[in-house]
Amino acid sequence: MHKDNQPLVFELSREGRVGHSVPVLDVPEVDLASILPAQFIREEAAELPELAELDIMRHYTALSRRNHGVDSGFYPLGSCTMKYNPKMNETAARMPGFANIHPLQDEETVQGALELMYDLQEHLIEITGMDEVTLQPAAGAHGEWTALMMIRAFHEANGDTQRTKVLVPDSAHGTNPASAAVAGFDTVTIATAENGLVDLEDLRSKVGDDTAALMLTNPNTLGLFEEDILEIADIVHSVGGKVYYDGANLNAVMSKARPGDMGFDCVHLNLHKTFTGPHGGGGPGSGPVGVKADLIPFLPKPVLVKTEEGTFHFDYDRPQTIGRVKPYYGNFGINVRAYTYIRTMGPDGLKAVTENAVINANYMMRRLQPFYELPYDRHCKHEFVLSGSRQKKLGVRTLDIAKRLLDFGYHPPTTYFPLNVEEGLMIEPTETEAKETLDAFCDAMIQIAKEAEENPEIVQEAPHTTVIKRLDETLAARKPVLRYEKA
Numbered sequence: 001m002h003k004d005n006q007p008l009v010f011e012l013s014r015e016g017r018v019g020h021s022v023p024v025l026d027v028p029e030v031d032l033a034s035i036l037p038a039q040f041i042r043e044e045a046a047e048l049p050e051l052a053e054l055d056i057m058r059h060y061t062a063l064s065r066r067n068h069g070v071d072s073g074f075y076p077l078g079s080c081t082m083k084y085n086p087k088m089n090e091t092a093a094r095m096p097g098f099a100n101i102h103p104l105q106d107e108e109t110v111q112g113a114l115e116l117m118y119d120l121q122e123h124l125i126e127i128t129g130m131d132e133v134t135l136q137p138a139a140g141a142h143g144e145w146t147a148l149m150m151i152r153a154f155h156e157a158n159g160d161t162q163r164t165k166v167l168v169p170d171s172a173h174g175t176n177p178a179s180a181a182v183a184g185f186d187t188v189t190i191a192t193a194e195n196g197l198v199d200l201e202d203l204r205s206k207v208g209d210d211t212a213a214l215m216l217t218n219p220n221t222l223g224l225f226e227e228d229i230l231e232i233a234d235i236v237h238s239v240g241g242k243v244y245y246d247g248a249n250l251n252a253v254m255s256k257a258r259p260g261d262m263g264f265d266c267v268h269l270n271l272h273k274t275f276t277g278p279h280g281g282g283g284p285g286s287g288p289v290g291v292k293a294d295l296i297p298f299l300p301k302p303v304l305v306k307t308e309e310g311t312f313h314f315d316y317d318r319p320q321t322i323g324r325v326k327p328y329y330g331n332f333g334i335n336v337r338a339y340t341y342i343r344t345m346g347p348d349g350l351k352a353v354t355e356n357a358v359i360n361a362n363y364m365m366r367r368l369q370p371f372y373e374l375p376y377d378r379h380c381k382h383e384f385v386l387s388g389s390r391q392k393k394l395g396v397r398t399l400d401i402a403k404r405l406l407d408f409g410y411h412p413p414t415t416y417f418p419l420n421v422e423e424g425l426m427i428e429p430t431e432t433e434a435k436e437t438l439d440a441f442c443d444a445m446i447q448i449a450k451e452a453e454e455n456p457e458i459v460q461e462a463p464h465t466t467v468i469k470r471l472d473e474t475l476a477a478r479k480p481v482l483r484y485e486k487a
């Protein structure tokens with residue numbers, strides 16, 4: 001028996017109990033050995049739990065109640081944009097005309113789906129200020145890598161093979177240096193200045209004719225807008241490098257500012273963040289990439305084109321393409337959800353999203369500022385980063401604060417990130433939360449700050465109310481339990 005009295009599914013099992021009823025066999029039974037090679041036939045039956053359908057439903061429903069998701073509670077996980085995903089998206093994605101088509105179907109039979117993809121590309125072109133978009137990449141990191149491969153192909157086409165370096169600020173999301181490395185580049189770290197923005201002097205000293213690109217998020221991972229962005233782009237362009245926009249967190253600027261107008265040459269978007277694809281359980285995602293004109297020849301193939309007759313088809317005749325980056329044409333279901341979201345929100349709706357995301361973050365930042373260290377005290381965009389350094393002096397770590405929040409029913413913020421903030425707590429409320437929710441979370445954070453002063457043990461030993469107490473942070477990843485062993 002588990003310590004919280006919820007039996008394992010194997011413990012609920014009763015020999016011979018079944019969860020199905022099928023008609024009695026009215027054809028001769030087939031001997032497996034006559035149709036399968038011997039090495040594929042089990043000697044003993046697999047050890048599977050035997051339960052009735054109702055038992056299974058109750059078991060999984062009970063387990064699901066212990067999950068934390070956006071639909072069950074506030075989830076201010078910085079940089080992840082855990083906003084509410086409208087259920088209308090699900091209705092659209094489940095329409096048989098979308099859900100039941102096959103990616104190998106003839107183009108003529110899926111014109112509606114292709115039109116949706118084409119229209120979505122057009123919307124993303126408009127939103128990003130780019131000249132062309134591909135929907136192939138399966139998620140953000142995949143989009144980063146796709147864009148870097150295009151930048152590489154671009155430089156190689158110009159005979160610029162000495163461009164081996166990609167510049168990445170020290171506050172960048174971890175996927176940025178990782179994508180650069182996988183695309184075959186060496187990464188060079190750019191320092192953050194005292195005000196939390198890119199250190200221009202450091203950038204100037206590191207660009208040169210070996211620079212392939214600069215990868216930048218704007219607002220950066222501290223939630224701060226890089227106000228020198230035009231100058232930054234000029235510095236990189238002046239030496240022949242490309243400027244890449246990590247648009248995973250477009251929620252901060254969508255419909256207000258466009259990467260294409262800030263000097264960026266290419267961008268990836270996370271449709272599963274900003275454009276309400278459900279995420280957090282491991283996918284699927286969608287990470288479209290937008291590019292300016294001079295990178296278009298290198299787009300992954302096939303490229304979706306609209307003919308003069310108004311029909312849609314895939315163009316494979318792309319001599320300079322980096323090739324296909326995904327089987328089929330992208331994670332279509334997530335693209336349907338993003339399209340539904342864009343169309344139901346409309347331009348004014350998307351603008352309101354950005355405004356409310358930014359107002360919510362600034363409201364919380366100012367409410368919490370008296371109780372936690374705010375390393376960069378300036379207006380933030382969609383998120384902000386606090387430091388638990390004051391609490392650390394009292395023996396309470398940021399990890400403890402995160403665990404204590406579980407007792408209040410909240411998913412904790414992102415912790416210890418970005419790396420240039422000591423004991424970082426990165427909070428992203430998103431626009432879909434009401435003021436009451438923001439206030440209740442701030443009240444909990446303020447109470448925890450007081451507990452750290454008056455009764456630190458309660459924070460250090462948290463969580464107290466969850467089914468499972470403190471877990472070993474790395475054991476589950478290093479030693480996953482693969483098999484149930486009977487006691």
Ligand SMILES: *Cc1c(COP(=O)(O)O)cnc(C)c1O
Pocket residue numbers: 079080139140141142173175176217246248249270285287
């Ligand atoms: C989430 C995120 C990514 C990576 O996106 P995935 O879809 O998880 O690969 C990259 N950059 C930033 C800034 C992000 O927030």
